[in-house]
Amino acid sequence: MEFGLVELSRLQFAATAMYHFLFVPLTLGLSIMLATMETVYVMTRRPIWRQMTKFWGTLFGINFVLGVSTGITMEFQFGMNWSYYSNYVGDIFGAPLAIEGLMAFFLEATFVGLWFFGWEKLRPRAHMFVGWCVAIGSNFSALWILIANGWMQNPVGAEFNPMTMRMELVDFYAVLFNPVAQAKFVHTVSAGYVTASIFVVGVSSWYLLRGRHVELARRSIAIASAFGLAASLSVIVLGDESGYEATHNQKMKLAAIEGMWDTEKAPASFNLFGIPDQEARETKYAIKVPFVMGMIGTRSLTEEMPGIKDLVKGSEGRIRSGLVAYEALLQIRANKGNVAPEVKASFEEHASDLGYALLLSSMVEDPLTATDAQIEAAAWKTVPGVLPMFWTFRLMVGFGFFMLLILTYMFWTTNFRGGRYPQWALKVSVFIIPMPWLAAEMGWFVAEFGRQPWTVDGLLPTALSASHLSVFDLAVTLGGFVALYTTLLIIEMKLMLAAIRKGPVHDVEAVAAWNARHAPIAPQPAE
Amino acid sequence: MILHELLSYEILRVIWWVLLGVLLIGLAATDGFDMGVAALIPFVGKSDAERRIVINTVGPVWEGNQVWLILGGGAIFAAWPILYAVSFSGFYLAMFIVLASLILRPVGFKYRNKREGFAWRTRWDWALVIGGAVPALIFGVAVGNVLQGVPFSLQDNMMPIYPGNFLLKLLGLLNPFALFVGVVSLAMHVSHGASWLVLKTEGAVQARARRIGTYAGLLGIVTFLLAGVWLAFGVEGYRYVSEPDHFGPSNPLLSEVVRGGSWIDAYTTRPWIIIAPIMGVVGLAGQVLLMRLWSGWSVVAGKVGIFGIISTVGLTMFPFILPSSLNPSASLTVWDSSSSHMTLFIMLVCTIIFLPMILAYTAWVYKVLWGKVTQDEINSNPNAY
Numbered sequence A: 001m002e003f004g005l006v007e008l009s010r011l012q013f014a015a016t017a018m019y020h021f022l023f024v025p026l027t028l029g030l031s032i033m034l035a036t037m038e039t040v041y042v043m044t045r046r047p048i049w050r051q052m053t054k055f056w057g058t059l060f061g062i063n064f065v066l067g068v069s070t071g072i073t074m075e076f077q078f079g080m081n082w083s084y085y086s087n088y089v090g091d092i093f094g095a096p097l098a099i100e101g102l103m104a105f106f107l108e109a110t111f112v113g114l115w116f117f118g119w120e121k122l123r124p125r126a127h128m129f130v131g132w133c134v135a136i137g138s139n140f141s142a143l144w145i146l147i148a149n150g151w152m153q154n155p156v157g158a159e160f161n162p163m164t165m166r167m168e169l170v171d172f173y174a175v176l177f178n179p180v181a182q183a184k185f186v187h188t189v190s191a192g193y194v195t196a197s198i199f200v201v202g203v204s205s206w207y208l209l210r211g212r213h214v215e216l217a218r219r220s221i222a223i224a225s226a227f228g229l230a231a232s233l234s235v236i237v238l239g240d241e242s243g244y245e246a247t248h249n250q251k252m253k254l255a256a257i258e259g260m261w262d263t264e265k266a267p268a269s270f271n272l273f274g275i276p277d278q279e280a281r282e283t284k285y286a287i288k289v290p291f292v293m294g295m296i297g298t299r300s301l302t303e304e305m306p307g308i309k310d311l312v313k314g315s316e317g318r319i320r321s322g323l324v325a326y327e328a329l330l331q332i333r334a335n336k337g338n339v340a341p342e343v344k345a346s347f348e349e350h351a352s353d354l355g356y357a358l359l360l361s362s363m364v365e366d367p368l369t370a371t372d373a374q375i376e377a378a379a380w381k382t383v384p385g386v387l388p389m390f391w392t393f394r395l396m397v398g399f400g401f402f403m404l405l406i407l408t409y410m411f412w413t414t415n416f417r418g419g420r421y422p423q424w425a426l427k428v429s430v431f432i433i434p435m436p437w438l439a440a441e442m443g444w445f446v447a448e449f450g451r452q453p454w455t456v457d458g459l460l461p462t463a464l465s466a467s468h469l470s471v472f473d474l475a476v477t478l479g480g481f482v483a484l485y486t487t488l489l490i491i492e493m494k495l496m497l498a499a500i501r502k503g504p505v506h507d508v509e510a511v512a513a514w515n516a517r518h519a520p521i522a523p524q525p526a527e
Numbered sequence B: 001m002i003l004h005e006l007l008s009y010e011i012l013r014v015i016w017w018v019l020l021g022v023l024l025i026g027l028a029a030t031d032g033f034d035m036g037v038a039a040l041i042p043f044v045g046k047s048d049a050e051r052r053i054v055i056n057t058v059g060p061v062w063e064g065n066q067v068w069l070i071l072g073g074g075a076i077f078a079a080w081p082i083l084y085a086v087s088f089s090g091f092y093l094a095m096f097i098v099l100a101s102l103i104l105r106p107v108g109f110k111y112r113n114k115r116e117g118f119a120w121r122t123r124w125d126w127a128l129v130i131g132g133a134v135p136a137l138i139f140g141v142a143v144g145n146v147l148q149g150v151p152f153s154l155q156d157n158m159m160p161i162y163p164g165n166f167l168l169k170l171l172g173l174l175n176p177f178a179l180f181v182g183v184v185s186l187a188m189h190v191s192h193g194a195s196w197l198v199l200k201t202e203g204a205v206q207a208r209a210r211r212i213g214t215y216a217g218l219l220g221i222v223t224f225l226l227a228g229v230w231l232a233f234g235v236e237g238y239r240y241v242s243e244p245d246h247f248g249p250s251n252p253l254l255s256e257v258v259r260g261g262s263w264i265d266a267y268t269t270r271p272w273i274i275i276a277p278i279m280g281v282v283g284l285a286g287q288v289l290l291m292r293l294w295s296g297w298s299v300v301a302g303k304v305g306i307f308g309i310i311s312t313v314g315l316t317m318f319p320f321i322l323p324s325s326l327n328p329s330a331s332l333t334v335w336d337s338s339s340s341h342m343t344l345f346i347m348l349v350c351t352i353i354f355l356p357m358i359l360a361y362t363a364w365v366y367k368v369l370w371g372k373v374t375q376d377e378i379n380s381n382p383n384a385y
Helices: A005-044 A047-081 A083-117 A124-153 A172-176 A179-210 A214-249 A251-258 A292-298 A308-334 A341-362 A372-380 A386-416 A423-431 A435-449 A471-502 A508-518 B009-044 B048-058 B062-079 B081-090 B092-114 B118-148 B166-173 B176-200 B203-234 B263-269 B271-293 B295-317 B341-368 B375-380
Strands: A158-161 A166-169 A270-277 A282-289 A454-456 B238-240 B257-259 B320-322
Touching: A005 A047, A005 A124, A005 A179, A005 A214, A005 A435, A005 A471, A047 A083, A047 A214, A047 A471, A047 A508, A047 B062, A047 B081, A047 B092, A083 A124, A083 A158, A083 A166, A083 A172, A083 A454, A083 B062, A083 B081, A083 B341, A124 A172, A124 A179, A124 A454, A158 A341, A166 B341, A179 A214, A179 A386, A179 A423, A179 A435, A214 A251, A214 A292, A214 A386, A251 A308, A251 A386, A270 A292, A270 A386, A308 A341, A308 A372, A341 A372, A386 A423, A386 A435, A471 B092, B009 B048, B009 B062, B009 B092, B009 B118, B009 B176, B009 B203, B009 B295, B009 B341, B048 B092, B048 B118, B048 B176, B048 B203, B048 B375, B062 B081, B062 B092, B062 B341, B081 B092, B081 B320, B092 B118, B092 B166, B118 B166, B118 B176, B118 B295, B176 B203, B176 B271, B176 B295, B203 B263, B203 B271, B203 B295, B263 B271, B263 B295, B271 B295
Parallel strands: none
Antiparallel strands: A158 A166, A270 A282, B238 B257
16 A cells, blocks of 8 residues: 555544544443442442542543543544545534534533542532533443444435535434444443453452452452443444444445355355455355354345445446536536536436545546546445455454453352352453453444445545645654654553552541441441 | 524524634633643742642643533534634644644643652643643634635635645744734733632742733733734735625635735724724733732633633634635635534534533532632642642
């Protein structure tokens, strides 16, 4: 791949987004767990729950600021690096981002400061309420961001306006209740809950292995394993739902994940293993599990799933149809809208394929002069890199099921084996702490790399979306962001580890007071 | 959906122009004092204990305040997509500097106190100074450039372009007038931060803040007035050649604009807008005077000043938002750079629902946190910065 402006812009978006998503999932899950722990404290008034809330809250805070900091970049770089995209779809895409600020991020950010500073200023109930506001705010934030992202995957409720040369909103409800967005939202926040659960279980396991803070660690595992078990089931079910939705609107992404070059007879089989070869257009050494893919993709035994080659043929047809719309569009623009009704009708008939004609604009000066060979080449460009899609997806799913297994085991041991965790389970729990982050990053890779060559599926090619900047501009900012983020990430990890090593602050007075109050009613055996 | 026809496209455009101002003013009036305070840390706090007091005056609130920035970005994206596209990519390297500084700020607040050690903490202090002062300066520089026109053009397919060498472009942004407006902005933010410190601290820190705040406030008034004179005699304005269609499609290339005349002409066609600069000067003056008497009202007066200064820019330029010096007809105005009628309406409904809620719970948070920040309070809270 030649590293031009578009590639550098993509690399920068990928880098800043992936850094951002190192911090977001923990915020999503930990905020809910903190609020839950504090609710238990408010209900029971046992000091241990307050101590737990404060301890995990400290780790939450260290992580939270970097999520916020790196999030600012995310919002600004659409305009900075993707200005054509921003103007082309801002009428639809901008709204969920703005509503995110109004409805969710304000709530989260206004209360998070009070949560840290308000322990002595608020009554316990009010403080708990503040914690829930932070949790709800964070999770609603994710909802709006995924409504925006879902629209890029499945652009509903919008029409192209030739007079403004951009997509415009026609149906807000369709954007809001986009099935892709809904499935992605639950899948993503659940992944965040799993991340936080694995983190809490892992850190607590480390304490148990060392015999430190045993009371805190046991309670934390109890909460996190239950929460994490439910969340991992939800991740998997909604991941499946995403696959089902993709069958309807992103067939190419699904075919690439599957390495399925030819349309198979229904129900299609699932490639457990294989080495997809983009040049030869086949998947070598495939180990097939019959029926499974058809069942995931169509939930039926008779519906066919198209392979890559057939989908490319479809794209070719859409390019040709898009060219009709493109030609009509040029006439409409040249005459400021005053054209014969046939031209308008022809544009409207083919407008939904306009984006496919734009695929040609990075290959030829004037798309209307494209040769058949160029059109075929453009059609093949609608296939994302199959090998990376195939393996990233399988690793992600593998990690997901492994985490489900561990969380199930910890949950079962907590509830049915009196919390006698074997050494190996504790060690595995510590060892897999990075796993949810890896899985989440892979998930984003599959979702976004799999959408290529589009920024908005079927509407706007990535090659056309980037700003007219110089390579030097991008080199400066890419280098700058990576250096800054890496420095901050190292500092963050060090502070996290230091805080974990230090452990919770023991509020001796509160514990003694609680014990004194409760001793006459429930005598404790002397230790 | 027919509902959005309740308000005409023209009215919605004007409303969103006003809301754009509200967001910028909200940003400067809330996050503005955080920036001012951050820029002042080593100058008003001489010992570590004093600096912690300074930082903790904004510790619980900067996160919420910063959302004005996020919301501002999102609202420009949603309501003025082409403005968002052209300005953010046109000011590319300047935006990067702002972002990098803004990123340092939250991290500085949160991490500074997580470790002992003089070098560690001093380094974060200076990171915070950068995080406060640089965005405040560059926001002003950006406004200075907007007033002069920005060298961009639009291709026929609406692709924004900025011909020229990237380094010369960056240097072009740092021209004398723009830097001067940057000083106005910096002085405004620093004096506002100082008045906040006078309200929230006691003793030596308060005395230093009052002194710096007085000078910064006076500098703000003088430079604001001089910038007005400079604008009147040294900067060309822009105007429409023909009456633009207030209900037309958002396509800047459909209308014709020329450079010429002065922005100050607006004060003869719309004399009432003189109230904005008057509010700016009176507000800043009130902030300085009341710092000695009644520090709570000094902060309020400072916000009035910010309101006046930012409104001055908007009202002077109306209906222009981002003029193009390269191709004046590509200039972005209220009438040709908004979102669609439906998007503006839906966003307005969301704003009407959520903005009052935001103001209400923000007010509650400030009420809970009311009072001076003291040493004892910081020592008793392990989460304090």
